[in-house]
Amino acid sequence: MEFKVSKELIAELEKHIAEKNDKELAVLMNDMHHADIAEILDELDFEDATYIFKVLDSDQTAEILLELEDDLRENILSRLSPKEIAEELDELDTNDAADxxxxxxxxxxxxxxxxxxxxxxxxxxxxxxxxxxxxAGGLMGKELVKVNENWNVLTCVKEMRIQAENVSRVHSIYVVDDENRLKGRLSLKDLLTTSTKTQISDIYIRKLNFVNVDTDDVEVARIMQKYDLEAIPVVDELGRLVGRITIDDIVDVIKEEADKDYQMAAGITQDIETNDSIVELIRARLPWLLIGFVIEIIASFVLKDNERAFEKYTTLIIFVPLLSATAGNIGVQASAIVVQGLANGTLKEFSSNYFSKEITVSMVSGTIISLLLLVYHSLMYQQYLVGFAISISMIVVILFAATLGTLVPLFLHKNKIDPAIATGPFITTSNDVFGIMLYFWVAKLILGF
Amino acid sequence: MEFKVSKELIAELEKHIAEKNDKELAVLMNDMHHADIAEILDELDFEDATYIFKVLDSDQTAEILLELEDDLRENILSRLSPKEIAEELDELDTNDAADxxxxxxxxxxxxxxxxxxxxxxxxxxxxxxxxxxxxAGGLMGKELVKVNENWNVLTCVKEMRIQAENVSRVHSIYVVDDENRLKGRLSLKDLLTTSTKTQISDIYIRKLNFVNVDTDDVEVARIMQKYDLEAIPVVDELGRLVGRITIDDIVDVIKEEADKDYQMAAGITQDIETNDSIVELIRARLPWLLIGFVIEIIASFVLKDNERAFEKYTTLIIFVPLLSATAGNIGVQASAIVVQGLANGTLKEFSSNYFSKEITVSMVSGTIISLLLLVYHSLMYQQYLVGFAISISMIVVILFAATLGTLVPLFLHKNKIDPAIATGPFITTSNDVFGIMLYFWVAKLILGF
Known part of the structure; x- marks a missing residue:
């Protein structure tokens, strides 16, 4: 039952646009959901999309505007006069209009x-x-239903009817005092079952969740999820009710946050999408490539320094990629678990309990991989001492990588820096440098070159 | 205003538990939100948590049960008799009870x-x-308000009152026919402003979104987000109304999906948290470490094969980590953008348009990095031809890594495999093998060793 943009539909629309057949266009779009129309416009070129946009009514276009891809919206807005833009905004909820x-x-x-x-x-x-x-202030809308604690039920119902006209979904009825300070909320059921002369102050519920205007949006999302709320009121510094946030806006926050962490882990520095321009894509990707470049130049020094070692024992050098990859994988795993733990609250700060668990996990994994490597190396190259040296080095490097992967995000978090930046190229490339250093150092201890 | 578990509170609770002071415990917990109590229980050891759980009323404990960490819930359930478990479930919504x-x-x-x-x-x-x-069937609850199209408004209001008792939040009133087939929905406003004798079939809204019982949960999440729905009805194969899904459950789906993609990108094969056991952590992490091990053993062959080359030109080998890291970073970036594009619908399948954009982006990035490398190598080692060979190899490897990073997730998606598995160790280690091969091959062409 879901709407899908078909090639036939696009072709039909393009034909009508070419023929300036506005009536047909309006008829075709009339019954569609604004989110579907936005999807269609995103598929058309800017000219055609703007043409259709201008054919439609402003009660439809205002909602469409919200759903469009950023670049198309920008393009359409640039072709509208201030008066036309204002007409669109008049149709929208305050928070959407402000955005x-x-x-x-x-x-x-x-x-x-x-x-x-x-x-x-x-x-x-x-x-x-x-x-x-x-x-929270940036997320909230001004549309809400509120009543004064000093009113009686009759006044309250009358006032609510007027207010509710501007509110598409009444999640809660908030109670305020004469100074507009948030006092509690009203249950619709209580309101309907009490005598019309009862004072609101006698029936309202005093316990309710709220946030401050300057509460971080991710924190608002966490609170609404934890308490399963569909709306939450927002108060200012003096406790006055200034807005409310609804769950649909929070869903966007959750998705954006997840996307951001994912992109950071992939070494992408700003929010990009497949339809962004080449310049935007390069700008988001080049920084970590360059940082990686600089760090790996250091790694080349370390190798250069150990030239004599691998000239004598060639198998030392041919396992460097294995060493790097394993250290990188362990480090990324460790940091990703910490970052998620911090995000969902199962981990709050450094805990020796968790750290020793991580060390145990990597000790076990490291031992398994080292033993496999030892057996493989012995069968393949018959240089038992070299194989032993490589295997021991591997365990040391894995333990180090796990430590770095665990501690760096915790350190960043403690210093109010987003720990997610430590999950990507940073952790893999740093592990390369330290890993290769440790590897040759341990090998030297054992082989004595 | 948000609740935080303090050390003092935990100490106080542990004291009351030791003294078996049930009354104090009940008083302390009485006013708390069930989500907060669950947070406290998660901080206590299993014995103490179970003790408190048994002190509390079943109308509180049922909701707490839902919020607990999996292992604590399992532990508490194992200490309850079937009759006690049933008492908890009697308090819960059908979907929560079924879970x-x-x-x-x-x-x-x-x-x-x-x-x-x-x-x-x-x-x-x-x-x-x-x-x-x-x-959708696994997500939906049975609690909903539905009316028959053949009823009149009076019967409808009466029936609704009865049904609404079991439904905590009435998002929509659904209209069905005699066979329970979903026909549409009713606006509360229309219901209240029409004469009590009006037939429902004359006033209900025929257009509404719905999903089938077997619709994928991620698809349900996408539809509800797209159309900004707070609830969606679910129908069976015959179009009969069998349940409804609310936005709070969808928020969980969105978060789980994002967490899963993130963990896959970090080379973690099953959903784990910081408080999981060591065995669970190893089980989730070892598979990709082992796959990486096997792939990098192949890389060691490639290096061994090119031994004579790097014996002659040492700088070739010392830049292998730089090469691997850059190829890995480019590949991960490319694949992450594709995976997100597929997830949010900006990319649907292979598009030559997008692919050529990716190639341009990596061509530009590759050229910048190669030039930097050429300058660095020339200044540092004065072997101009070798530096040139390394730089050209670098561009080739970067282009290859971008191609692999773009095409592999698209290929997996086309074959109904989750493309997110291609964003982690798989892409970095495969890039290592192919990258090192290409690197020496191009260097050989230029240097002729």
């Missing part, structure tokens, strides 16, 4: 705000613009 | 089901047990 305004240039921003029809709506949007986009 | 039953052993499962008090509830739970846990 779009935030993408505009300074001068256009001011003009668009000036053109907004609904003064209250405009005030709310402007208010939202001052919060950091990664905070 | 817990699914964790029990076959014989206990049957006994627990036998002990369930509410027969309707028991039937619903048993029904849910037959669905795959990664399908």
């Amino acid at each position: 779009i305004i935030a993408e505009l240039s300074q001068e256009i921003k001011a003009e668009v705000i000036n053109e907004l029809m609904d003064v209250e709506h405009a005030k709310d949007i402007v208010d939202l613009l001052r919060y950091d986009e990664n905070s | 817990i039953i699914a964790e029990l052993s076959q014989e206990i499962k049957a006994e627990v089901i036998n002990e369930l008090m509410d027969v309707e509830h028991a039937k619903d739970i048993v029904d849910l047990l037959r669905y795959d846990e990664n399908s």
Whole structure:
């Protein structure tokens, strides 16, 4: 039952656009969900997408705008006048409107705000613009239903009806005092089963979860997930109710956060997608390639320094890739587990308990791999002492890699740096340098070259 | 305002447990959210956690059970009789109850089901047990509000009141026909503003999103995110309404999926956490270490084969780690972008457009790195032809790594294998082998050894 963009549909639309057959286009799109229309527009070229966009009604286009890929949205907005943009924003919830305004240039921003029809709506949007986009304030919307604790049930129901007109989904009814300070929430059931003269202060529930405007968005996501909330109220420094955050925005935060960690682990420094430009892709990828380059140049020194050793014992050098790869794999595994543990709260700081577990795990894995290597080397090259030296070096390097992979993200976390940067090229390349150093050092101790 | 487990609280609880001061314990926990209590129990040892669990009421413990870490839940369940487990399950929503039953052993499962008090509830739970846990059927709950299209508004409101008692959050009112086939949904507003004699069939909304019982859970998550849904109805093969899925369960699916991809990229083969046992950790990590071992043994052959080359030109060998790391980094970046593109739908299959973009990106990055290497090598070792050979090899290897990183996940996806397995050790170690081969081959062409 899910909508899929077909080649036939695209061809049909392109034909109608070429023929400027606006009526047919409107009929075709009329029954579609705005998310589906956005998907179609993303498939068309900018010209055609803008053409269709202009054919549609503003109650449809406003929602479509939210769903478009960034570059298409930017392109369409650049072709609209401030007045036209304001018409779109008038249709949107305050937080969505604020997100779009935030993408505009300074001068256009001011003009668009000036053109907004609904003064209250405009005030709310402007208010939202001052919060950091990664905070609760940047996520929240102004649309909510609130009642005064001093009202009675009758006034309350009347007021709620008016407020609810602007709110698409009423998750909760919040209770505030005369100063607009959040006091609690009201259960719809209690409201409906109590006499109309009852004071709200007698029936509201005093316990509820809330966050502050400056709470980090990832923290908001964690709280809403933990307590299974579909909406959470937001208060300012004085405890006044200033907005609420709904679960659909939190789903976006969770996805973005996961994508970011994943990209960091892959050595990508900024959020990119397959349809970004070549320049954006290079800008996101080159930094870690260059850092890796510099670190591996150090590794080349270490090898150069041990030239005489591998001239004497060739098998030492031919197992360097195995050593690097194993150290890299162990290090990445160790750091990924720590990063996830920190993210979901199963690990909070350095714990000798966890660290000794990690060391045991890598000791066991290292011993298995070293024994395999020893057997293989003995059968293949019959140089038993060299094989022994390589195997012992391997265990030492694995233990070191596990230690580095565990401690570096914990250290970064403690110093308020995102530990996820330690899971990618950083850990693998550093392990290469230290690993190769240790390898030749241990081999030297045993073989005495 | 968020709850944090403090050392003082833990100490206080342990004191009360030692003194068997049940009343104090109950008072302390009485006002807490079940998610907070679960967090506390996870911090205690199994004995103490079970002690507290038994002190609390079953309306609190049932919800706590859902929030506990897997191993503690397993431990507590093993200390409860089938009758006690059934009492917990009677308090839970059908899907949560089914999830817990699914964790029990076959014989206990049957006994627990036998002990369930509410027969309707028991039937619903048993029904849910037959669905795959990664399908819509495995996610859905039986709690929903539905009305018959042939009822009038009055009957409808009466029936809804009864049904709503078992449903904690009424997201939507679904409309079915006499055969229980899903026909549409009802707006609460329409219901309240229409005369009580109106037929439901005259006022319900025919358009709504739904999924089938066997729809993949990740697909359900995608649909609910795309259309911003807080709940979605589930139908069977005949279109009959059999359950509904709510957004909180979907949030879990999204997080699990992201965690899984992340762990795969880190070379971890099963879902693990920092508090898992050493055996579980080794079992999840050793497979890719061993696969990497085997692949890198091949790399050692390639090096052995080229022994004469690097005996003659030492700098060839000392840049192998740089070569491997760069190829690995490029390959991982390329594959991660493809995997994310496939996951969020910006990439659907092989596209020559995207592929040529990737080749351009790696060509540019490769050229920059090769030039740096050429300059460095020339200044450092003054062997210009060797430096040139190494630089050209580097470009070739980078292009190859980008190609492998792009094509392998696309190939896996086309063959219905999770492309995320190609982002970790697989891509880095394979790149090592092919990279080193290409490197010496190109160097040989230029230097003619």
